[in-house]
Amino acid sequence: MTETKNLPSISRQVTELVLAGSTKHAEDAINDTAEQFGDLAVVEVLESLEPQVASLHLSAFDGGKLSLATLLIPPKAWAESLAYFAATWDADWIEDEPEVLAESLFAHIHGVIFSSDDEDRRAELIHEALATDWGTTAFAVLFSTATEEIIEIANDIHNRGSHSSGQTSSDHDVIPLALEIARTDSDGWDRVLFEIFPDWQPGENQLQASSDDAENHDDNGDDDEGNNDHEFAIGRSTKELLMRLRNQVPSKAVSTPKAGQRPSLGEDIFS
Numbered sequence: 001m002t003e004t005k006n007l008p009s010i011s012r013q014v015t016e017l018v019l020a021g022s023t024k025h026a027e028d029a030i031n032d033t034a035e036q037f038g039d040l041a042v043v044e045v046l047e048s049l050e051p052q053v054a055s056l057h058l059s060a061f062d063g064g065k066l067s068l069a070t071l072l073i074p075p076k077a078w079a080e081s082l083a084y085f086a087a088t089w090d091a092d093w094i095e096d097e098p099e100v101l102a103e104s105l106f107a108h109i110h111g112v113i114f115s116s117d118d119e120d121r122r123a124e125l126i127h128e129a130l131a132t133d134w135g136t137t138a139f140a141v142l143f144s145t146a147t148e149e150i151i152e153i154a155n156d157i158h159n160r161g162s163h164s165s166g167q168t169s170s171d172h173d174v175i176p177l178a179l180e181i182a183r184t185d186s187d188g189w190d191r192v193l194f195e196i197f198p199d200w201q202p203g204e205n206q207l208q209a210s211s212d213d214a215e216n217h218d219d220n221g222d223d224d225e226g227n228n229d230h231e232f233a234i235g236r237s238t239k240e241l242l243m244r245l246r247n248q249v250p251s252k253a254v255s256t257p258k259a260g261q262r263p264s265l266g267e268d269i270f271s
Helices: 002-019 023-037 039-048 051-058 068-072 075-082 091-096 098-113 119-129 133-160 175-184 186-196 211-219 238-247
Strands: 206-208 232-234
Touching: 002 023, 002 039, 002 051, 023 039, 023 051, 023 068, 039 068, 051 068, 051 075, 075 119, 075 133, 091 098, 091 238, 098 119, 098 133, 098 175, 098 238, 119 133, 119 175, 119 186, 133 175, 133 186, 133 238, 175 186
Parallel strands: 206 232
Antiparallel strands: none
C-alpha cells in the first residue's frame, strides 16, 4: 500500500526533474525507486509518465550510456515516447546534418531494443514501435543509411523467406536490427520497406537507393547492360525521412494506435 501511495509522487518528481533538465537526478530518483520498491514499481512510474517526458529522459541515453529507464520502460510506453524524439529538430538541422541526426536516432533505438538479451521483450518493443506511423518512419530513417544492404536483404527475404535467408556480408551497424525486425515482425518489416520505397511493387519493379543515387548512376553510364528496360522504385533519402519524422511529432500527447489498426496520416491522428 505504501508503495502504491508513493508512485504518483515519484512520477511527479521524475517529470519535474526531466523538464528542469536534470536528467541525472531524474535517473537517480528512478534508481532509488528500484531499490526501495523493486523493478515493477519503476515500470509503473515509467508507464505513467507523459510520452514527451519519457522521450526527453530516454534521449539522454543510448547504447553507450544505458539507464534503468532504458531497461525497464514498457514497450508501449516507449513506442509512444518515440513520437517525440524529433521534436527538437528543425529544417536547417535536418538539411545540414542528416547523418548526425540519423546516428543519434540509431543510438537511441538500438540502445533500447538491445538493452537486454530478453528476446520476448525485444520482439514486443519492435512490434509496438512499428504499429505506429512515427515508429515505422524512425526505423526507415535508420535503414536509409544503408540502402544497398537493405535492398539486398529485402530481395533475399522476398525470394526465400526471412528465416531461411536475409543474410548479408555487410557489417553495417543497422544490419542486426534489420534482420531482427524481419524475423520477429514480418508485417512491420514490410511497412518499413514501403516507407522507404513507397512505389515498390514486389515482382513488378526493382528497388533503387535514392533519387540522388539514381542520377549518379545514370550520369556514370552504368545502364548500358539492359538495365534501362527495368522500372525502379526509388527510395526516399535520409533527409526526406527525417523531415517526415519531424512532421509526425504530435502537437499533444496521443495514444498509440493498436497493431493492425494504424490510422493513416490523412486521418488527423495528430490533432
